[in-house]
Amino acid sequence: MQRIFFFVALCSVAFLVAGCGEEPAAVREAEKNREVIEQLPPEDREAALEQAKCPVCGEALGSKGPPVKAEVGGQTMFFDTQSCADSFVRAPAKYRSKLTE
Structure with missing residues (x-):
């Protein structure tokens, strides 16, 4: 009986320790x-961090390199690629709702 208890306890500890090593x-x-966003000029960092996601594709800003800054309708916005910025400029109404999600 003690052997079974010891074995179960040992397996439990091994299982718990194995999951502690890495960050998700x-x-x-x-x-x-x-870190990528922190490379932006100081005046752009806070806005990009606050926006967090590309309004066109929904990807996290910084996931594909430095975000692309664009002025659209008097508002500064950030996009994960130039292609996304171009898409937004062509059809802003289609993507503007994603900024508030």
Whole structure:
């Protein structure tokens, strides 16, 4: 009986320790994206961090390199690629609602 208890306890500890070593992938990805955004000029960093996602594709800003800044209708916005910025400029009404989500 003691052997079974010892074996179960040992397996439980091994299981718990095995899961403690790494950060979740989402946390690492968010940190990487933030580091990319931190490379922007100081006046753009806060706005890009606040916006967080590309209004066209929904990807996290910084996930595909430095965000692309664009002035649209007197408002500064950030996009994950130039292609997304171009799409937004062509059809802003289609994507503007994603900014508030």
